[in-house]
Amino acid sequence: MKTITNILLLVLAFTLTACDQQPAQIHVREEIRSDDLASNIVTRPVAHAFSALIGERIEIDNAVTMRNDTGFLELHINGHNRSYNTKRFRYRIEWLDANGLMIQTKTSTWLPTSAMGKSSFSLKAVAPRVEAVDFRMDTKKWE
Amino acid sequence: MKTKTFGIITLIGIFLAGCATETVNIDVVHDEGKAVMALDYRDFAQAASEMIQSMIGSGRLKKSGGGRYVMTTARVTNDTMQRIDTDQLMAKIEEELMNSEQVVMTSAVGGKGAPDEMIYEMRDIRDSATGDEFNQETLAGKRTIIAPELSIAGKIFQRNIRYDSNRQQVEYYFQLMITDLTTGLRFWQKESIIGKRGSNKSVAW
Numbered sequence: 001m002k003t004i005t006n007i008l009l010l011v012l013a014f015t016l017t018a019c020d021q022q023p024a025q026i027h028v029r030e031e032i033r034s035d036d037l038a039s040n041i042v043t044r045p046v047a048h049a050f051s052a053l054i055g056e057r058i059e060i061d062n063a064v065t066m067r068n069d070t071g072f073l074e075l076h077i078n079g080h081n082r083s084y085n086t087k088r089f090r091y092r093i094e095w096l097d098a099n100g101l102m103i104q105t106k107t108s109t110w111l112p113t114s115a116m117g118k119s120s121f122s123l124k125a126v127a128p129r130v131e132a133v134d135f136r137m138d139t140k141k142w143e
Numbered sequence: 144m145k146t147k148t149f150g151i152i153t154l155i156g157i158f159l160a161g162c163a164t165e166t167v168n169i170d171v172v173h174d175e176g177k178a179v180m181a182l183d184y185r186d187f188a189q190a191a192s193e194m195i196q197s198m199i200g201s202g203r204l205k206k207s208g209g210g211r212y213v214m215t216t217a218r219v220t221n222d223t224m225q226r227i228d229t230d231q232l233m234a235k236i237e238e239e240l241m242n243s244e245q246v247v248m249t250s251a252v253g254g255k256g257a258p259d260e261m262i263y264e265m266r267d268i269r270d271s272a273t274g275d276e277f278n279q280e281t282l283a284g285k286r287t288i289i290a291p292e293l294s295i296a297g298k299i300f301q302r303n304i305r306y307d308s309n310r311q312q313v314e315y316y317f318q319l320m321i322t323d324l325t326t327g328l329r330f331w332q333k334e335s336i337i338g339k340r341g342s343n344k345s346v347a348w
Contacts, residue, residue: 070205070245105242106235107195109188110173126200128239143177 027119030084048084056082058089058115058139065135073127075135081115088114088142093125095132103129112142180313180345181225182299186337190317191235193335198236198321203331204245214246214321215291218254222300223315229299232317236295251288254296262288293330294322306340313339 022028030039039047060079068074073095081087090110095103102108105128115121127135169176174185198204206212216237219229240246250259257263262283268274269282297319304312320332 068200068202070199070202072199072243074200106188106239107192109192110185111189111192124200126196128195128199128243130244143175 029116029118051082051084056084058082058087063137068126071130073130073132073135075123075125075127075137077123077125077137078120079115079122080120081117084117086114086116088112089139090142091123091137091139093135093137095127095129096134096136097131098133100134103127103132105129110140114142178339178341180311180339180341182223182227182315182337184231186315187231187235190335190337191232191239194232194236194317194319194333195239197333198240198331199243199245201331203321204240204243206245211245211247212293213249213289213291214240214293214295215249215252216254216258217294217296219296219319220298220300222298224301224303227299232299233295236319246293249289249291252291291324294324296320296322305343309343310340311343311345313341315339 022033030044035041037043058079058081060077062078064076066074066076075093090112092108092110094108095105097103107125107128113121113123125135171184178185204212216233219233221227221229237248241248251257251262265283268277274282297317299318300316302314302316304314306312315337317335317337318333321330322328323330
């Protein structure tokens with residue numbers, strides 16, 4: 001029992017050590033960085049299959065709006081791709097005025113973007129009218 | 144026998160009518176159609192949207208001391224293998240820049256000549272005998288046209304690359320720049336790239 005506990009502690013220590021090696025700002029991808037106990041040639045296919053099985057995909061973390069120096073509303077969206085595969089998708093942003101009505105603009109079109117597997121991504125959009133006070137965004141698969 | 148032949152002809156007719164490809168209108172807002180190797184309206188919408196957001200987001204079009212810049216569209220060259228009217232791109236950009244209330248476009252001068260020739264036709268009328276037929280107060284005087292302060296120019300070009308034995312890669316580059324016509328200094332510049340990869344059999348022009 002003592003031996004098993006020791007092995008588990010050793011595995012945990014290895015895992016934690018491996019996690020601490022990368023600065024948070026730098027993402028060294030699988031198969032580029034050194035393998036560790038949590039991600040290696042044996043565990044990697046299992047992790048990928050499990051991720052696909054539970055349907056991990058894109059998630060939006062936050063959406064921040066702010067007025068820039070010229071008075072136009074800027075939208076900054078941060079999100080991450082939970083899956084192991086690159087996810088390509090299109091997004092469309094509609095700008096709304098103070099009454100909640102949509103502002104007709106040529107910038108409200110479907111734009112392509114993508115996020116690599118297990119990576120963060122950011123989107124930025126600028127409302128082309130000063131009347132814009134809010135937004136709504138839609139997404140669809142990149143066919 | 145005659146009835147049988149008539150029946151067969153009718154069946155063939157119905158079959159052929161069923162095979163005819165139906166013409167449908169495109170939903171230009173939420174088009175689910177497949178991508179094409181040539182540039183289509185979705186590509187122009189994408190490029191225009193990126194350009195407009197970059198121009199407006201850069202803050203370079205905010206005139207110090209208030210007011211709006213007077214802008215003209217200079218030459219936007221089509222250097223692709225396709226017959227493209229570059230107004231397909233520029234009309235969208237001009238519309239949005241004017242709606243942003245930062246810029247007013249001039250119809251008096253442009254890279255392809257005056258966008259509205261009537262400005263000069265009315266002046267020709269004013270200086271001709273026909274001008275006497277008009278109320279003189281409603282005719283434009285001399286030195287009344289406002290000269291542009293900014294000019295927007297650029298080009299669209301294409302590169303075709305053999306990707307592998309069956310596929311080709313077509314890259315479309317949209318490049319635009321805004322120049323201060325007084326100083327000649329460049330205010331803003333952006334390149335937007337649209338890339339397509341498809342069958343060698345597809346023709347990109």
